Amino acid sequence: MKNKLFEQAAFVLHTRPFRENQQLVELLTEQQGKVSALVYVGQSKRSIKKGLIQPFLPLTITLKNHNKFESSLKNISYIEASAKSFSLSKDNLYSGFYINELLVRLLSQDIHCDTLFNHYQQTLAALSQGLTIAPQLRQFELCLLDELGVSLDFSPVFTEDGDNVVGFYYITEQGFVPAYHFSVPNITTPWFDKEHLKAIAGQVNVPKSQIENNEVEHTFKLLMRHIINELLDGKPLNSRKLFVNKKNRK
Numbered sequence: 001m002k003n004k005l006f007e008q009a010a011f012v013l014h015t016r017p018f019r020e021n022q023q024l025v026e027l028l029t030e031q032q033g034k035v036s037a038l039v040y041v042g043q044s045k046r047s048i049k050k051g052l053i054q055p056f057l058p059l060t061i062t063l064k065n066h067n068k069f070e071s072s073l074k075n076i077s078y079i080e081a082s083a084k085s086f087s088l089s090k091d092n093l094y095s096g097f098y099i100n101e102l103l104v105r106l107l108s109q110d111i112h113c114d115t116l117f118n119h120y121q122q123t124l125a126a127l128s129q130g131l132t133i134a135p136q137l138r139q140f141e142l143c144l145l146d147e148l149g150v151s152l153d154f155s156p157v158f159t160e161d162g163d164n165v166v167g168f169y170y171i172t173e174q175g176f177v178p179a180y181h182f183s184v185p186n187i188t189t190p191w192f193d194k195e196h197l198k199a200i201a202g203q204v205n206v207p208k209s210q211i212e213n214n215e216v217e218h219t220f221k222l223l224m225r226h227i228i229n230e231l232l233d234g235k236p237l238n239s240r241k242l243f244v245n246k247k248n249r250k
Helices: 048-052 092-108 114-128 134-147 154-159 194-201 214-231 240-249
Strands: 007-017 021-027 032-038 059-065 073-081 165-171 176-178 189-194
Touching: 007 092, 007 114, 007 134, 021 059, 048 073, 092 114, 092 134, 092 214, 092 240, 114 134, 134 214, 154 176, 154 194, 165 194, 165 214, 189 194, 189 214, 194 214
Parallel strands: 032 073
Antiparallel strands: 007 021, 007 059, 021 032, 059 073, 165 176, 165 189
């Protein structure tokens, strides 16, 4: 497959200048997963390729190896738009940047992930339609965790539900661990309400579901943020600053 040229669907996740008239592009592709590739965009401000190298635009591309010494880096030899760009604005746009950054930061290179690719498209479509943001982000995060091999097992929330259990910690490589009412006051590790987790457990396999309880929705957000922060080794996401800056401007 490395030397065979073929067309595939793709989205731009991130770009930055590389050398004169070239851009280094992080792509999410249908057949090869996340790929780093170079594209020659030329000097003209009206360059067609410059207009195509943008996020949220469905593309058809062909990739070839950059050279034998940099086999992980590709060249984009062919590129065209396959559909209109997903129109995102305000919080929906920030959410699009958020899921793009998650993919850039967490997804390994050159690993086929068609389920995640399809879910990414569905999430962009939902955001462009103005659907409630939180459920779309939570379901995308869960799909990404599945791809990373960090699928959530909620069974302890139901099987270890004793009278002294007020909630559960989530510990990497262990999963959900009971938090007992007598130990919680002395522990700083985040824990999550057991009833909220039960409600969340009923939603995780229903892509178009929406948790209407604000407290449960907030717990779901905190849980996913906790897990993702662990995967990022505590390094902050730049896209989250967009939401913070917006709140500060109000």
